[in-house]
Amino acid sequence: MFDENGDVVAFDQREFPQGFPRPGWVEHDPVEIWRSQLETARGALRNGHVSTADVAAIGITNQRETTVLWDRACGTPVASAIVWQDRRTAAMCEGLRARGLDSLIREQTGLLLDPYFSATKIAWLLDHVHGLRARAEAGEIAFGTVDSWLIWNLTGGARHVTDVTNASRTMLFDIHRLRWSDELLAAFGVPAAILPDVLPCTGDFGTTAVEHFGAPIRIAGVAGDQQAALVGQAGFAPGLAKNTYGTGSFVVLNTGDRIVRSEQGLLSTIAFAFEPGRATYALEGSIFVTGAAVQWLRDGLGIIERSSDVEALAREVDDSGGCYFVPAFAGLGAPYWDPYARGTIVGVTRGTTRAHLARAALDAMAYQTADVVAAMEREAGITLSELRVDGGASANDLAMQFQADVLGVPVVRPACIETTALGAAYLAGLQVGFWPDIDTIAGQWREDVRFTPSMEAARRAESLARWRRAVERSRDWARD
Numbered sequence: 001m002f003d004e005n006g007d008v009v010a011f012d013q014r015e016f017p018q019g020f021p022r023p024g025w026v027e028h029d030p031v032e033i034w035r036s037q038l039e040t041a042r043g044a045l046r047n048g049h050v051s052t053a054d055v056a057a058i059g060i061t062n063q064r065e066t067t068v069l070w071d072r073a074c075g076t077p078v079a080s081a082i083v084w085q086d087r088r089t090a091a092m093c094e095g096l097r098a099r100g101l102d103s104l105i106r107e108q109t110g111l112l113l114d115p116y117f118s119a120t121k122i123a124w125l126l127d128h129v130h131g132l133r134a135r136a137e138a139g140e141i142a143f144g145t146v147d148s149w150l151i152w153n154l155t156g157g158a159r160h161v162t163d164v165t166n167a168s169r170t171m172l173f174d175i176h177r178l179r180w181s182d183e184l185l186a187a188f189g190v191p192a193a194i195l196p197d198v199l200p201c202t203g204d205f206g207t208t209a210v211e212h213f214g215a216p217i218r219i220a221g222v223a224g225d226q227q228a229a230l231v232g233q234a235g236f237a238p239g240l241a242k243n244t245y246g247t248g249s250f251v252v253l254n255t256g257d258r259i260v261r262s263e264q265g266l267l268s269t270i271a272f273a274f275e276p277g278r279a280t281y282a283l284e285g286s287i288f289v290t291g292a293a294v295q296w297l298r299d300g301l302g303i304i305e306r307s308s309d310v311e312a313l314a315r316e317v318d319d320s321g322g323c324y325f326v327p328a329f330a331g332l333g334a335p336y337w338d339p340y341a342r343g344t345i346v347g348v349t350r351g352t353t354r355a356h357l358a359r360a361a362l363d364a365m366a367y368q369t370a371d372v373v374a375a376m377e378r379e380a381g382i383t384l385s386e387l388r389v390d391g392g393a394s395a396n397d398l399a400m401q402f403q404a405d406v407l408g409v410p411v412v413r414p415a416c417i418e419t420t421a422l423g424a425a426y427l428a429g430l431q432v433g434f435w436p437d438i439d440t441i442a443g444q445w446r447e448d449v450r451f452t453p454s455m456e457a458a459r460r461a462e463s464l465a466r467w468r469r470a471v472e473r474s475r476d477w478a479r480d
Contacts, residue, residue: 221427
C-alpha cells in the first residue's frame with residue numbers, strides 16, 4: 001500500500017509453489033496464485049491498520065505470458081498455468097518457423113517466435129487437454145494472463161479484461177492497431193471467443209466483490225510487471241531505461257511513439273497506454289534467469305539458507321576465481337533466444353568454493369544485463385548515461401557495483417526498490433485522481449544510491465569476452 005507521496009504504508013508478501021513436472025516445464029497452480037494474492041492483499045490491509053474505505057483503488061501487476069485457461073461457468077481452471085519460463089513448445093515454434101510465420105509475428109507483435117510467449121502455450125493446452133478445443137470454440141473457456149485471472153476472481157467473474165501491455169506479450173496482439181490479430185489467431189489456432197477485452201493501463205477494470213475485503217474497491221490500473229516497473233521508475237520520457245532484478249531480469253528502454261525494430265534479439269513492445277488508441281513503446285531485453293539462480297543455490301544446492309545470504313557468502317572471495325555460471329535453466333532469452341541452452345558452470349578448479357559459485361551467480365546477473373544493454377544501444381542508436389535498477393537483487397550492493405563495472409556507466413538505485421508495485425499503484429491512482437498527472441509522479445522519484453564504475457576498461461573487455469565464451473558452451477545443449 002502506498003500513500004499520496006508514493007511511500008510504502010504497509011506490505012505483505014508470500015512465496016507460492018513452483019512446479020517442474022518435466023525438464024524444461026514450469027507450472028503454477030492458478031488457484032494457489034489467486035489464494036496467495038488475496039491473502040497478501042488482506043495482509044497488507046491488516047499490517048497497515050487500514051480499512052477498506054481508506055483505499056482509493058487497486059492496481060495489479062503480474063508476471064506476463066503465464067497462461068491460464070478456466071471454465072467461464074464455474075471459474076475453475078482446466079489445467080495448471082503454464083509459466084513464462086516453460087519451454088515445452090520449442091518444437092511447435094520450430095514448426096511455425098518452418099511455415100514462415102516468424103516475419104508476420106515480428107511485424108505485427110514486435111516479438112520473436114519463442115515458447116516464452118502465451119500463444120503456443122494456449123495452443124498446447126487446447127491440443128493436450130481432452131475436449132478443450134471444442135469447448136473453447138463454443139465459448140465455454142476463458143484465457144488470461146495472471147492479471148485477467150485475478151480480475152475475474154476479484155470481481156466474482158463479472159469482468160474478463162486485460163490491459164495493452166499484457167496483451168502485447170501474448171504473440172496474438174497487433175501493437176500497431178492495438179487489437180487482437182485475426183491473422184495470428186488463425187495461425188495459432190486460437191479461438192477469439194476465449195480472449196479478454198483489452199483496455200489501456202489506466203481504466204475501469206471492475207470492482208471487487210464485497211466478500212473479498214468487506215466492501216467494494218475499484219480496480220483502476222493494470223500493467224505487466226516490467227512495464228509497471230518502468231512507470232514506478234518514472235520512465236515516461238524516451239531514452240530512460242530500467243532493469244528489474246527478479247526471478248529473471250528485464251531491461252526496458254522507453255522509445256516514445258516509435259516502434260524500434262530489432263535485429264539484435266530485443267523485443268519491440270508496448271510500454272504503457274493512458275488512453276484508448278494511443279500507446280508509448282519500448283525496447284525490451286528479457287533475461288530468463290537471474291534471481292532464480294540464487295534460489296537454486298538455496299533450494300537446489302543448499303549452500304545458503306536464505307536468498308539474502310548470497311551477498312555475505314560472495315564477499316568471502318575477491319572474485320569468482322575464473323568461474324563462470326551461465327544460468328540457462330530454461331534456455332537463454334535476449335539477445336540469444338536459444339530454447340535449447342542449459343545451465344553451465346565453467347572454469348571450475350579444485351580451489352573453487354561455494355563462495356566462488358555464489359559470486360559467479362551474482363556476476364551472471366551483470367553479464368547478462370551487459371549483453372542486453374549493448375544490443376539495445378546498437379538498436380536504438382543511443383548510449384545510456386545511467387541504468388535505473390529495482391527489484392529484490394538491486395538491494396545487493398556487491399551485485400550492483402559489479403553491474404556498474406561491467407556496464408561502464410552508473411547504476412542508480414531509487415529510494416523505493418518495489419517499483420513494480422509502485423508502478424501499479426501509480427496507474428490506478430492516475431485513473432481515480434489520487435495523483436493528478438505523470439509530472440506529479442515523476443517528481444516523487446528519488447535516488448538512494450549511485451554505483452559508479454571502477455573497473456578498468458581492459459579488464460571489463462576481458463571479463464565480458466570470457467563470459468561470452470561460457471555462453472557459447474551452454475548453447476544448443478538440450479536439442480535431443
